[in-house]
Amino acid sequence: MTMIAQWMQGLVNYVRAAEPDLTNRQLAVLLLVHYTSGPHTVRGLAEALAVSKPVITRALDKLANLGFLARQADEADGRNVFIVGTSRGGAFLAKFEDYFGNNAAERSAFARDNGIIVHH
Known part of the structure; x- marks a missing residue:
């Protein structure tokens, strides 16, 4: 997953968690x-x-x-x-x-579930 896709994953997870904005x-x-x-x-x-x-x-x-x-x-x-x-x-x-995913499997699952194209 690219750095920007990982950043997006973290921010989406952060917003979904209803933490302070x-x-x-x-x-x-x-x-x-x-x-x-x-x-x-x-x-x-x-x-x-x-x-x-x-x-x-x-x-x-x-x-x-x-x-x-x-x-x-x-x-x-x-x-x-x-x-x-x-x-x-x-x-x-x-x-x-x-929120940014602790391992590659979590990041890959997030990318797959959210339609993110992973560039290697």
Whole structure:
């Protein structure tokens, strides 16, 4: 299955599961915080995604409301705020990964059942 077909499979499964509806930016922020080393800041996330700080702040507001990320004060400098992953966010990402199929048999079955032409 091509990468795009696998991505389609994952997104279709995700939508069918009625999980929270995240934008691409929100998902990118969530993935960056959970899968890259920190500390993460609004400024650093904005630079990593080439977007403005208000874009990151809006994404963080949604993700924090869902309990997927949290803001944590820097104990060394109270002016700084770090963005940290939560166990709930980690659990969501583990389920999200499962939507893409864990093995070739699952991916092939999805392709067959949904009329996807598999290119090798």
